[in-house]
Amino acid sequence: MPDHAPGQKQKLIKPKLSMPGRKPRLSMKDVLLWSKGEPPKPGPRRIGIHTSTAGGVQIAAERAYRLGANTLQIFSSSPRQWKPYLLAKTQCNEMRRLRDKYEISPLAIHSSYLVNLASATPEFHRKSVEAFRGELQRGISLCAEYLVLHPGSFRGRSREEGLELVARSIAEAARGLELEKSSLKVLIENTAGAEFSLGGSFDQVAQLLEYLRPVCPVGACIDTCHTHVSGYDIVSEAGWHKTMQQLDDTVGLKNVCVWHCNDAKDPCGSKRDRHEHIGKGTIGLEPFRRLLNDPRTEHAAFIAETPINEPQDDLKNVAMLKSLVEVQSKKRRA
Ligand SMILES: [Zn+2]
Ligand SMILES: [Zn+2]
Numbered sequence: 001m002p003d004h005a006p007g008q009k010q011k012l013i014k015p016k017l018s019m020p021g022r023k024p025r026l027s028m029k030d031v032l033l034w035s036k037g038e039p040p041k042p043g044p045r046r047i048g049i050h051t052s053t054a055g056g057v058q059i060a061a062e063r064a065y066r067l068g069a070n071t072l073q074i075f076s077s078s079p080r081q082w083k084p085y086l087l088a089k090t091q092c093n094e095m096r097r098l099r100d101k102y103e104i105s106p107l108a109i110h111s112s113y114l115v116n117l118a119s120a121t122p123e124f125h126r127k128s129v130e131a132f133r134g135e136l137q138r139g140i141s142l143c144a145e146y147l148v149l150h151p152g153s154f155r156g157r158s159r160e161e162g163l164e165l166v167a168r169s170i171a172e173a174a175r176g177l178e179l180e181k182s183s184l185k186v187l188i189e190n191t192a193g194a195e196f197s198l199g200g201s202f203d204q205v206a207q208l209l210e211y212l213r214p215v216c217p218v219g220a221c222i223d224t225c226h227t228h229v230s231g232y233d234i235v236s237e238a239g240w241h242k243t244m245q246q247l248d249d250t251v252g253l254k255n256v257c258v259w260h261c262n263d264a265k266d267p268c269g270s271k272r273d274r275h276e277h278i279g280k281g282t283i284g285l286e287p288f289r290r291l292l293n294d295p296r297t298e299h300a301a302f303i304a305e306t307p308i309n310e311p312q313d314d315l316k317n318v319a320m321l322k323s324l325v326e327v328q329s330k331k332r333r334a
Helices: 005-012 059-066 089-102 122-141 159-174 202-212 224-229 237-250 285-292 313-324 327-333
Strands: 046-050 071-074 107-110 146-149 185-189 218-223 256-261 301-304
Touching: 046 313, 059 071, 059 089, 071 301, 107 122, 122 146, 122 159, 146 218, 146 256, 159 202, 185 202, 185 256, 202 218, 202 237, 218 224, 224 256, 224 285, 237 285, 256 285, 285 313, 301 313
Parallel strands: 046 071, 046 301, 071 107, 107 146, 146 185, 185 218, 218 256, 256 301
Antiparallel strands: none
């Protein structure tokens, strides 16, 4: 997942979830530095973007609000470091307060990129399970609704063994955490389908959900870029309907809690995962319009993970998604 919005975090800020009072390092790409006056109003759908946690995880809620978003996704820890991070109670309370104040929901947490619960290397596997347990703990203490997980790489095993191991590893990581009492659901994300990656088809995501249902509350996160580059046609109108039907027959559209809305730099079937601004890539605007106006996706959150090359790119991508929601759907909710 090289070109995720999360990728920018490295350049922008070291996601230092700081002590209160510490000054975060900011760049002009940060909405907190350029936003003035009233932010754009959210629309009838839950639309947001992966948001920086520079200066403290709770500050992401303020950023989301200023971007005109009513949902958000964050990393709860540095996405490329093993070091576990525990959140202070005050940070969790502040996140809760800001989300209530701005009516931002759901909160999705994206798991660290290092976690591979199917790893064939015992040391790496153990670290992954521990790190994922940390993700679950932070998700619970932040009152997050979703924890998004890429199912990992099965290199060194069969795909089937890989899928089973992921399910067992999640069970191990979740032991004793009483997930049922929290609001947290684990969402399995479909992937771009590169060699050895699990979750490159709807069938594999569905199979994992089957394994996981007895273990913890689960659902799916479907990424439009990953769907497209893994080989499903979502661009032609006929292809779109067929793909949505396939998704419904396997994972079930009602189980898709989050849609990662990313355009793609690469063609359908390329298996290359590089995200592009909404409407500027090989997917184009139309599929996003269909997605956002489909009554079968009304319950879901739509979260962009698009690049921030220039200041306000995040604002523009959120605004673009919101602009695709048609009036009818606004009326229905009003
Ligand atoms: Zn991706
Ligand atoms: Zn994604």
